[in-house]
Amino acid sequence: MSSPATTSTDPRLSAHTTLRLGGPARRIVRAEGPADVVEAVGAADAAGERVLLVGGGSNLVVADAGFGGTAVLLAGRGIELDRDGDDVLLTADAGEDWDEVVAASVAEGLGGLECLSGIPGRTGATPVQNVGAYGVEVADLLVDVDLYDRRTRTVREHVPASQLGLAYRTSVLKGNDDAVVLRVRFRLRGDGRSAPIRYAELARTLGVEPESRVDPAAAREAVLGLRRGKGMVLDAADHDTWSAGSFFTNPILDAADAPQVEGLAAWPAGDGKVKLSAAGLIQNAGFGRGHAGPGGHVSLSTRHVLALTHRGGGSTADLLGLAREVRDGVAARFGVTLRPEPVLVGCSI
Numbered sequence: 001m002s003s004p005a006t007t008s009t010d011p012r013l014s015a016h017t018t019l020r021l022g023g024p025a026r027r028i029v030r031a032e033g034p035a036d037v038v039e040a041v042g043a044a045d046a047a048g049e050r051v052l053l054v055g056g057g058s059n060l061v062v063a064d065a066g067f068g069g070t071a072v073l074l075a076g077r078g079i080e081l082d083r084d085g086d087d088v089l090l091t092a093d094a095g096e097d098w099d100e101v102v103a104a105s106v107a108e109g110l111g112g113l114e115c116l117s118g119i120p121g122r123t124g125a126t127p128v129q130n131v132g133a134y135g136v137e138v139a140d141l142l143v144d145v146d147l148y149d150r151r152t153r154t155v156r157e158h159v160p161a162s163q164l165g166l167a168y169r170t171s172v173l174k175g176n177d178d179a180v181v182l183r184v185r186f187r188l189r190g191d192g193r194s195a196p197i198r199y200a201e202l203a204r205t206l207g208v209e210p211e212s213r214v215d216p217a218a219a220r221e222a223v224l225g226l227r228r229g230k231g232m233v234l235d236a237a238d239h240d241t242w243s244a245g246s247f248f249t250n251p252i253l254d255a256a257d258a259p260q261v262e263g264l265a266a267w268p269a270g271d272g273k274v275k276l277s278a279a280g281l282i283q284n285a286g287f288g289r290g291h292a293g294p295g296g297h298v299s300l301s302t303r304h305v306l307a308l309t310h311r312g313g314g315s316t317a318d319l320l321g322l323a324r325e326v327r328d329g330v331a332a333r334f335g336v337t338l339r340p341e342p343v344l345v346g347c348s349i
Contacts, residue, residue: 010028011024011025011026011027011028011066012024013025013028013052013054013057013060013062013066013067013071014062016028016054016057016071016073017054017057017058017060017061017062017244018056018057018058018120018234018241018242018243018244019057019060019061019242019243019244019310019316019319020242020310021061021062021064021310021314021315021316021319022060022061022062022063022064022066022067022316022345023062023063023064023065023066023067023316024066024067025052025066025067025068025069025070025071026049026066026067026068026069026070027049027069027070027071028070028071028073029070029071029072029073030073030075031072031073031074031075031076031095032075032076032077032095033076033077033078033093033095034076034093034094034146034148034155034182034183036076037072037074037076037094037095037148037180037182038148038155038180038182040070040072041053041072041148041150041180042148042150042153044069044070044072045150045153049069049070050067050068050069050070051069051070051071051072051177052067052069052070052071052072052345053071053072053074053124053180054071054072054073054074055073055074055094055095055121055122055123055124055125056097056098056120056121056122056125057121058119058120058121058125058234058244058245059121059125059129059244059245059341059342059343060244060342060343060345061244061316061319061320061340061342061343061344061345061347062316062345062346062347063316063345063346063347064315064316064317065346066346067345067346074094074095074122074124075095076093076094076095076096077093077095077096078091078092078093078096079091079092079093079096079101079104080092081108081110083190085190086189086190086191087187087189087190088108088110088187088188088189088190089143089185089186089187089188090105090110090113090185090186090188091183091184091185092123092183092184092185092186093123093124093182093183094122094123094124094125094180094181094182094183094184095122095123095124096122096123097121097122097123098116098119098120098121098122098123098125098126098131099117099118099119099120101113101123102114102116102117102119102220103117103220105188105216106216106217106220109190109192109216110188110189110190110216111188111189111190111191111192111193111194111195111213111216112136112140112141112186112187112188112189112194112195113136113141113186113188114194114195114216114217114219114220114223115133115134115135115136115194115195115197115199115202115219115223116131116132116133116134116136116138116223117219117220117223117224117227118223118224118227118228118232118233119131119133119245120234120245123184124180124181124182124184125181126138126184127142127145127161127164127166127171127173127181127184128171128173128174128181129169129170129171129174129341130166130167130168130169130170130171131169132168132169133223133227134199134201134202134223134226135197135198135199135202136195136198137166138166139161139166139167140195141186141187141188141195142161142164142166142184142185142186143160143161143185143186143187144158144159144160144161144184144185145158145159145161145164145181145182145183145184145185146158146159146181146182146183146184147159147179147180147181147182148179148180148182149178149179150177150178150179150180151178155182156179158185168249168250168252168269168275169249169341174343175343192215192216193213193214193215193216194213194214194215194216194218194219195213196210196211196212196213197210197211197212197213197214197219198210198211201226202219202222202223202226205222205225205226206218206219206222229303230301230303230304231243231301231302231303231304231307231309232245232307239309239310239311239312240301240302240303240307240309241309242309242310242311242312243301243307243308243309243310244307244308244341244342245307245341245342246278246306246307246341247306247307247308247323247340247341247342248278248282248306248326248327248338248339248340248341249278249338249339249340249341250275250276250277250278251275251276251278251281251336251337251338251339252269252273252274252275252276253273253274253276253336254272254273254274255272255273255274256272258274258276259276259334259335259336261280261281261284261334263280264276264277264280264281264284265277265280276336278306278338279304279305279306281330281333281334281336281338282300282305282306282326282329282330282338283305284333284334285326285329285330285332285333285334286329286333287300287305287326287329288300288305289301289302289303289304289305290302291305291322291326293308293314293318293319293321293322293325294314294317294318294321294322295314295318296311297310297311297312297313297314297315297318298310298311298314298318298319298321298322299311299322300322300326308322308323308326316347320347320348320349323340323349324349326338327349
């Protein structure tokens, strides 16, 4: 049984986001498990307060004015494995650190999640964003989720992944406050081999052909190495990791409307559409690595242009100013409007 939810005396949301930005919440409650989440959210709803769910804070951009409601910190822990031969069902509480879930699966010799190593945040956020990296996304592995339905004040167990509208970096849960993820379940491989290696850069790093399956531990280490090289593994001493990850999603356009830019990476997206590299558009619009924003307190990462980083002493307003500069520069150059990937709380670009 989980311990009772506790209220924090420190209301600063900047202490709970990887950007280290954001004003105070009216109240912060730490929920140690699914029952605590239901209790905390239900109590806030009954009091007519707004609710902000905070996991690792790796995908949040919070306004300098803060959040005028209850912030619920997801801190519950719990991983279970149900084996049926080489078919393994992994269940994790929403508050589990995501990379620890991946590491635990790899330590058990399970394949599937290894390419999602090093992604910061809590497990409950992964289906909301349909998190993906290095050729794998949550939609490939997710079986179902348990949800707290705030409209009916009931827990809905085993809601199939097929009902979540999982698409590129989104789902029906994103931007929708009606449901709260309590648990997630993934179908993994128990044969000691990874998911097929589909991402060319990762295949080259591993020295294998695309679609090969390898030792999950080897794939995890390769992914972590690649992410560290891009400043995408959290390190308090490295300002390139003071970010919300990739700030802009890769735009998906009708192929006929896509700008023709020499060397710009593009991938077929079905139904006559094409997905363009947001990083390539940003670079070709004249924004290089380390491009500084207002006062030099924020900048594009010194390792790649897709992350907007906080260099210390800055504000959310500074970050949003840089985001607008990049968005407007790309729109002016190519007629393509980049969309933010993080959740913007009390602010916009």
